[in-house]
Amino acid sequence: MEATQALLLENIKRIRKEKGLTQKDVAEGSDMLVPTYSRLERGGSNPSLASMVRIAKALGVPVVELLSTSEIKDRNVAQKLEMIGNLSEYNKSVINIMLDSIIEKDRIEKLQEVKKNSRLAELEAIRK
The missing domain is CATH 1.10.260.40 (lambda repressor-like DNA-binding domains)
Structure with a gap:
């Protein structure tokens, strides 16, 4: 196709x-x-x-x-991003800090998940 x-x-x-x-x-x-x-x-x-x-x-x-391609599938997110562009510089800074915090939180959670899975695999190997 x-x-x-x-x-x-x-x-x-x-x-x-x-x-x-x-x-x-x-x-x-x-x-x-x-x-x-x-x-x-x-x-x-x-x-x-x-x-x-x-x-x-x-x-x-x-x-x-x-026929449109879009990295953003969620139309609500796209609309919100557009609205953010119209905010004051102060509010844009606040949102930037919030987004950085959430992205960092997600990165840490993923690392913890990887570590947990690695430890579980080690325990499973020891058990066998």
Whole structure:
């Protein structure tokens, strides 16, 4: 499967699930038979541009979103990042400190998990 088609199908499925829609909902909203839509979502067929427009409309998103790549999957996070850009310099500094603290906390927790797993493996080796 071509990368663009894989991205398209991944986005269609992700958006459908995020919106709590069934394949039947999207199929009906885009004037398709359910088996046809299901096959499309599984990668069994390539949608035409007209089909992509109808699917986007049924999902309630612009067509471009079906083909967009984004490192940020969580739209709420993206919206919050945009809002942070409009904060005062002081509040941006506070958020920066908070984020650094959370990232450091996560790093420490991961290190502790690695150490714990290593010790458990050592104990298991001794036990055998």
